[in-house]
Amino acid sequence: MAGFSIRFLGCKVSHTDAHEIREALLADGHVEGGTDVAVVNSCCVTHEAVRKSRQAATRAARTHRTVYVTGCAANLAADAFAGLPQNVTVVARRSEETPAYVAGDVGALGCVQADARLDRVRAFVKIQDGCSFSCNFCVIPLVRGASRSRSAAAVLAEARRRVAQGHREIVLTGINLGCYRDRGAGYKLPRLVREVGAIPDLARLRLSSIEVNHVDAELVEALRETPAVSRHLHVPLQSGDDGVLRDMARRYSVATFLRRLQPLEDFNVTTDAIVGFPTETEAGFERTLAVVDAAGITKVHVFPYSPRPGTVTAQRDAVPPQVKKERSARLRAASDAACRARWQTKVGADDVVLVDRPGRGYGDDYSPWLVDAPVGELVRVRGAAVSEEGILAA
Ligand code: SF4
Incomplete structure (x- = not known):
């Protein structure tokens, strides 16, 4: 039996993949905690994500006997994890195969706990x-x-x-x-x-x-x-400029994006946007700000562009880092303001909140609420005020 810990970087798919590895280890009788095994499910969506994945693996190698690096960055053709300590194994396998591979390597004990919660x-x-x-x-x-x-x-x-x-x-x-x-x-x-x-x-x-x-x-x-x-939908926009969308090969125009979201006007729409794509001009970036506003988008996950190995734009990175940084800050500020404006509409209104951790939960449209109720409960609330973190329940 080994004691293990798992962490993931990146998106919800990475989160799910990490959980599948966790379940495979639990099913084989291993337990969470201890310093035997660490799994780092990595991300490669940006250069920064790879750097953080590598950093997580390096740290884990100091505290655990064996470290498995799984996930997207482990499958990058460019060797993102070269030179790490010998106790780190990079598992360059499809997500479907990875849990069984890691569990097999750790050593199944046959003590099945199939209903691991x-x-x-x-x-x-x-x-x-x-x-x-x-x-x-x-x-x-x-x-x-x-x-x-x-x-x-x-x-x-x-x-x-x-x-x-x-x-x-x-x-x-x-x-x-x-x-x-x-x-x-x-x-x-x-x-x-x-x-x-x-x-x-x-x-x-x-x-x-x-x-x-x-x-x-x-x-x-x-x-x-x-x-x-x-009443929530996450729909990646990436850019609000038709020229940039074309250069990204995104398969839609701004007009299509806005038209398709029209029937979901009451939904809380969140998005991803890349800032500083090689052909993004200042005017193009401002069109992104305008589309975020026109579509009624609240939370924007902002990704400063970084060229990824093996992609069509791998050799292109025309926008200076300082400009990317400044545009990212402007887009995040617009997103923060849009979130607060939506939260403000909940003051005096009723909602049903699913409490997912102590003191916090999400309303029907995935707006964050600060509420004092047991974790796992669905509670009826009325908005009293808005704070930096979400809507305060009365
Ligand atoms: S839709 Fe485009 S951005 Fe999304 S995973 Fe596929 S290739 Fe990447």
Whole structure:
């Protein structure tokens, strides 16, 4: 039996992958804690993400006997982890194979604990992995491969198991969720949303992220007609400038982005934006600010552009670091102001909050609330005021 710890860097898919490794280790009888094994599920979405992954692996190598580096950065062709101490193993494998590989390497003891519960209110259920789009800046298809989906039966079984374990919220997770297909059983994402959303005792259902091209009438209907679905959608914009979108090979224009989100006007829309793409001018950046405003977007995850190895724009990085920094700060400030403006509309209004950690939770549209109630409870609240951290419940 080994004592292990796991950490992840990056997105919700990385989080889900880390949980799958954790479950594989628990199922083999290993226990959390101790200094035998550390797993670092890495990220390579930016140069900075790789640097932090490497730093996490270096730190873990000082405190643990064996360290496994898994995930996206471990699969980068460029050797991001060269020169690390000998107790670090880089596992350059697909996410589907990694948990069994790590568990096998740590050494299964045959002491099965198949119902290992994740002590969280929210469960991330992976439905799809990989991406067959080829955005010019993106390294993800290179490290995760082409899009493939889990069977609907497997997804539904896992979702039911998570709810039975006590999870109140499920987040359907994938790299490009709209590509979800189980052709044999006749499922696309909208049907899956309806059926997961119908699981008794599930309080909340969300999608981790969805490309705007996939926000069509069928999906909008499924989101609207499934009571468990949270009024929140994360839709990557990346840029509000048509020229930059074209240069990124993003497959939509600003007009399409705005039109597709129109039927979801009451949803809390959050996004990702890349700042300082090689062809982004000051005017182009200002168009991004304008589109964030026009689309009613609140939280923007801002990524200063960094060239990734093996991508179309790998050799291009025309915008100076200082300009990227300054534009990132402006976009984050706009995002903060938009969040606060939305929170302000909740003052005096009622909402239902799912408490996911002591003193905090999220309302129906995934706005953050500060509320004093037991973790895991759904509580009816009224907004009293707004703070830096969210809406204060009366
Ligand atoms: S849609 Fe584009 S940005 Fe998203 S993972 Fe696929 S290639 Fe990368």
